Amino acid sequence: MSEEVKKFKITIDGQTTEVLPGTTIIEAARQIGGKSVPPAMCYYSKLEHSGGRCRTCLVEVSKGSEADPRPMPKLVASCRTAVMDGMEVKNLTSERTQEARKAVTEFMLIHHPLDCPVCDQAGECHLQDLSYEHGLSDSRMEFEKKTFDAEDIGPNIKLNMNRCILCARCVLLANQLTEEREHGILFRGEHAEIGTYLNKALENDFIGNVIDVCPVGALTDRTARFASRVWFTKPMNATCNCDKCSGKAVIWMKGEEIVRVTGRKDKYGEVEEFICDDCRFHKKDLKYWTVEGPRNIERHSVISLNHYETSQPKEQTNLWNHFNQNKIGSPDKKETSNG
Numbered sequence: 001m002s003e004e005v006k007k008f009k010i011t012i013d014g015q016t017t018e019v020l021p022g023t024t025i026i027e028a029a030r031q032i033g034g035k036s037v038p039p040a041m042c043y044y045s046k047l048e049h050s051g052g053r054c055r056t057c058l059v060e061v062s063k064g065s066e067a068d069p070r071p072m073p074k075l076v077a078s079c080r081t082a083v084m085d086g087m088e089v090k091n092l093t094s095e096r097t098q099e100a101r102k103a104v105t106e107f108m109l110i111h112h113p114l115d116c117p118v119c120d121q122a123g124e125c126h127l128q129d130l131s132y133e134h135g136l137s138d139s140r141m142e143f144e145k146k147t148f149d150a151e152d153i154g155p156n157i158k159l160n161m162n163r164c165i166l167c168a169r170c171v172l173l174a175n176q177l178t179e180e181r182e183h184g185i186l187f188r189g190e191h192a193e194i195g196t197y198l199n200k201a202l203e204n205d206f207i208g209n210v211i212d213v214c215p216v217g218a219l220t221d222r223t224a225r226f227a228s229r230v231w232f233t234k235p236m237n238a239t240c241n242c243d244k245c246s247g248k249a250v251i252w253m254k255g256e257e258i259v260r261v262t263g264r265k266d267k268y269g270e271v272e273e274f275i276c277d278d279c280r281f282h283k284k285d286l287k288y289w290t291v292e293g294p295r296n297i298e299r300h301s302v303i304s305l306n307h308y309e310t311s312q313p314k315e316q317t318n319l320w321n322h323f324n325q326n327k328i329g330s331p332d333k334k335e336t337s338n339g
Contacts, residue, residue, distance in 0.1 A: 008085040012036050012059075013093050025078035025089055026057055030268065036091050037268075039101075039130055041108075041215050042167035043079035044270060050172055051079035054165065055104045056130060060097050063088035075100055098134070105134040111145045113162045121217030123230040123302045126269060127165065148193065153183065154202035156222050156281045157211065161193050164218035170194065170210035177206045177274065194218070205244055208277040212263045213270075223281050224252075224260035231302050233259050235295035240288045244276035250295055258284045267298075 007018040010028050013036040019028045027045070029037045038059055043051035051057075057079050061072040066086030075096060078089075091097055109131060116122045148161035166185065171194070174182040182204060183196040196202060202210075211219050233252040240247040252259045261280045263271035283289070297304040 006085075008083050008087070010083045010087045010089065012089045013091050019083055021083075023083050025059060025061075025076075025081050025083060025087075026051075028083050029078065029089075029091070038078050038091055039126070040079060040268075041126055041130070041165060042169065044169050044172070044213060045268075046270060047169060047172040047213070048176060050169060052077050054108070054167055056101060056108075058097060058100045058104070060090040060094040061087060062090050062094075102134045102136075105130050106136060106140070108165055109135060109139070110141050111162070112165075113145070113147075115163075118226075119163065119217040120220045120225060120230075121163075121214075124269075125217060126215040146190075152201075152222065153196055154207060156208060156277065157202060158220045158222050158225060159194065160218055160220070163216050164194055165216055166192055166194070167215060169213040169215070170219060173210055173213050174202070174204070174207060177209065178204050182207060205276050205278070206274055208280045209263065209271065209274045211280075212265070212274075215269070221260055221281070223284070227259045228252075228254050235297065235303065237264065237292040237295055238289040239292065240279060240283060240290065242276060242279055245279060246273050246275070247279060248273055249275050249279055251289055251291070256286065258286065258289075 005020060008021055008023070009016060009018050010025070012025070012029050012032055015032050015034075015036060017028060017032050019031060026038055026040060026043060038057040040051070040057050041054035043054075043057060055077060057077055058075040059078045060075055061081070063069050064072060064087060065084035067084075069086070078091075108127065112127070116125075116128060119125070122128065150158060150160045150162075153159045168185060171184050182202050183194060185192050186195045187193060208221075211221055230252070233254050235250045235252050238249060238251045240249070248264055250262050250264050252262070261275070261283065263273060263275050265271055
């Protein structure tokens with residue numbers, strides 16, 4: 001009989017759970033769930049060697065372990081720090097963590113353009129959510145932002161380096177799904193950028209998945225570019241017969257038209273199963289798909305806007321009708337006399 005592996009106990013913001021040795025803090029937090037889960041812009045559980053780049057998941061370790069209860073002197077990246085037995089972590093309850101996250105967000109937005117109104121990722125952008133929660137209303141940086149020209153790095157993929165945060169998710173995905181390196185991070189430091197070798201196009205049956213793993217609007221679908229705002233479409237779970245992938249996807253519909261096709265994502269924005277480029281770019285007709293039903297969208301998400309109807313309270317309805325009957329410009333009711 002194999003010996004039972006002893007689990008480590010960890011407490012995050014007062015909530016305790018048990019995990020296997022080798023589990024990182026962010027994975028343990030996701031096991032607990034709720035608001036105690038640190039945000040992650042570069043970490044992706046399905047990509048090898050991801051994490052440790054963006055620093056948005058920094059947390060405070062107030063107790064190292066039962067064997068060594070001393071707190072860690074510096075904030076640590078929860079995606080790269082393994083859990084120790086008896087460890088205690090502060091995320092939302094730590095002022096140091098919140099201040100650091102606010103500073104990291106400010107650094108991310110130094111060169112980021114204010115183009116949310118024209119960005120296809122608006123409404124499902126992780127940086128947009130992070131900025132809304134931790135960003136400043138005004139920028140303190142008074143120098144010229146570095147800019148890049150948008151370029152096509154494939155027949156169906158548009159790269160806008162102005163929005164890139166160099167999380168390297170797309171590079172890790174391409175390395176993991178393809179036999180040869182498709183693209184990478186060129187140059188170093190301030191001059192680093194995503195690019196292909198001598199402007200070589202990204203051509204692979206699964207390379208379109210770089211669009212799904214990108215947390216911002218740096219990589220977008222050219223076939224759905226400026227087609228519709230995400231909150232004007234309805235996401236539907238659908239399947240198709242495909243000999244390259246599972247065929248399980250989400251079709252974003254506007255009326256009877258399929259605006260775009262994406263992979264199915266979990267609540268942390270990670271794709272459950274990667275889909276091929278044929279399903280993503282070339283099957284924009286309902287005849288290819290078997291619709292399973294509407295996608296479950298969180299109530300607070302902007303994607304759910306106008307998708308759900310709520311009945312008005314009876315008192316509110318009566319007041320509204322009364323207002324309509326007596327609104328300005330409506331003809332006055334004629335008084336009737338008893339005589």
